[in-house]
Amino acid sequence: MVPMFSPPLHRQRHQFVIDFVKRNKPKKVLDLGCSECVLLKKLKFHREIELLVGVDIDGVKVKKRKNGLAPLSTDYLQPSYDQLRIDLYQGSVTQKDARLKGFDLVTSIELIEHLTLADVELFSEVVFGYMTPVAVIISTPNSDFNPLLPGRVGFRHSDHKFEWSRAEFKSWALKVCLKYGYEVELTGVGQAPPGQQEGVGFCSQIGVFQRLGGTECCDMFGDEAEDVFSYTLLYSIDYPSLHDNNILRRVLVSEVVYWAEKLKRRWVEEKTGERDGAYKLCQAEGEGEECLNASEQHMAMEEKQTACGGEMNNLVELLEEQDGELFRTNSQGLQESESCNLRRFVSVPLAVLWSCCPKVRALSGSLSNLRNLLMGGPEVKLSQDGSAVLLSYQEQDLEDEEKGHDDLEDSGYAEAKLCPHNTGPEEDWEENV
Ligand code: SAH
Numbered sequence: 001m002v003p004m005f006s007p008p009l010h011r012q013r014h015q016f017v018i019d020f021v022k023r024n025k026p027k028k029v030l031d032l033g034c035s036e037c038v039l040l041k042k043l044k045f046h047r048e049i050e051l052l053v054g055v056d057i058d059g060v061k062v063k064k065r066k067n068g069l070a071p072l073s074t075d076y077l078q079p080s081y082d083q084l085r086i087d088l089y090q091g092s093v094t095q096k097d098a099r100l101k102g103f104d105l106v107t108s109i110e111l112i113e114h115l116t117l118a119d120v121e122l123f124s125e126v127v128f129g130y131m132t133p134v135a136v137i138i139s140t141p142n143s144d145f146n147p148l149l150p151g152r153v154g155f156r157h158s159d160h161k162f163e164w165s166r167a168e169f170k171s172w173a174l175k176v177c178l179k180y181g182y183e184v185e186l187t188g189v190g191q192a193p194p195g196q197q198e199g200v201g202f203c204s205q206i207g208v209f210q211r212l213g214g215t216e217c218c219d220m221f222g223d224e225a226e227d228v229f230s231y232t233l234l235y236s237i238d239y240p241s242l243h244d245n246n247i248l249r250r251v252l253v254s255e256v257v258y259w260a261e262k263l264k265r266r267w268v269e270e271k272t273g274e275r276d277g278a279y280k281l282c283q284a285e286g287e288g289e290e291c292l293n294a295s296e297q298h299m300a301m302e303e304k305q306t307a308c309g310g311e312m313n314n315l316v317e318l319l320e321e322q323d324g325e326l327f328r329t330n331s332q333g334l335q336e337s338e339s340c341n342l343r344r345f346v347s348v349p350l351a352v353l354w355s356c357c358p359k360v361r362a363l364s365g366s367l368s369n370l371r372n373l374l375m376g377g378p379e380v381k382l383s384q385d386g387s388a389v390l391l392s393y394q395e396q397d398l399e400d401e402e403k404g405h406d407d408l409e410d411s412g413y414a415e416a417k418l419c420p421h422n423t424g425p426e427e428d429w430e431e432n433v
Pocket of ligand 1: 010032033034035036038039055056057058061091092093094108109110111114115
């Protein structure tokens with residue numbers, strides 16, 4: 001059968017809710033009769049929402065496609081400051097549950113017509129009198145439109161207990177408003193053919209209820225002795241957020257390690273003359289900066305954009321560890337160490353990282369906070385006074401610098417090597433963070 005509406009009616013109903021969410025930015029949204037969570041899956045992308053809850057009497061339906069509500073891998077790889085929890089319950093809208101009080105928006109899309117009229121009374125009491133949300137969107141079939149539906153016999157669905165005309169819906173809605181302190185705007189989706197809209201109205205009629213008295217809550221059942229918990233929690237997921245200290249640390253550590261490695265590499269290049277050499281070679285050949293490879297161009301760009309150009313070279317230094325103590329090394333160059341027990345570190349001050357990396361600044365908020373966050377875990381080695389990141393310095397680093405560009409540049413491996421996110425086994429921080 002050719003669909004009567006484009007986009008299909010169920011999508012138009014959900015889009016109506018999404019448009020409301022975009023305009024009103026509710027933080028806590030509850031979808032009653034959520035079925036297979038189709039609307040919830042769309043709402044989860046609206047990250048102004050912090051709590052998204054679905055309820056349905058049919059727990060099997062709810063669980064069927066709940067996996068589509070889980071965070072995507074990008075939510076883990078690039079967490080934002082937004083917070084989101086999604087909870088799914090099995091329960092009846094005719095029963096109270098204290099966890100569903102105080103929402104900004106409650107939606108009930110094509111649900112009430114599945115209830116008996118007695119249950120619609122209970123529904124009204126639970127939603128408007130007990131949950132007392134700031135706004136409620138209720139959609140239900142408009143029976144005035146039914147004669148326009150081709151091939152329809154009786155109700156639109158075999159489980160419908162009634163289908164209201166516009167006058168019946170309006171009468172119920174106004175009674176609810178009077179009793180529980182709401183105002184309502186009646187509208188709908190699914191336009192009638194040209195010239196007939198006035199006579200039959202929308203295919204799905206929608207009431208948008210707003211609680212009078214704004215955000216102040218008016219619990220009609222506030223004198224009840226105890227809160228009830230009649231719903232069964234089926235699923236609950238917290239989205240990764242930078243408000244979670246563990247996640248903030250993980251992202252910050254990986255950013256710090258990335259930048260510290262980058263600065264270390266540049267410092268080694270400077271000391272070995274590799275960097276100057278590369279520039280000079282280019283100029284001699286008359287190619288200017290164009291002869292820099294992509295990674296070097298990126299670095300040169302970042303240098304211009306950040307305050308960590310030449311100053312960095314005076315601040316990054318080489319340290320040697322003897323008997324657990326660190327000493328500044330006297331060696332100007334990077335010759336081989338005399339003792340094979342000697343461990344060497346390149347010390348990158350946190351202050352340099354701070355001035356070089358906007359993201360590190362944004363994530364940590366202050367230099368002392370940066371230090372505290374890094375001190376909280378084993379992934380980053382800090383100097384004794386906690387003022388610098390220490391990166392292990394191997395003769396390998398020098399050798400790599402010397403032969404790296406010659407041997408590897410054409411192989412494609414050089415790019416991977418230059419990018420600190422793709423380190424070899426020695427500095428496998430992916431595993432550590
Ligand atoms: N809102 C959904 C599906 C509507 S179908 C959508 O927009 O697509 C109606 C849903 O209401 C069904 O999933 C049914 O299981 C649920 N339902 C029926 N009676 C209920 C009750 N008393 N409490 C909660 N959910 C109920």
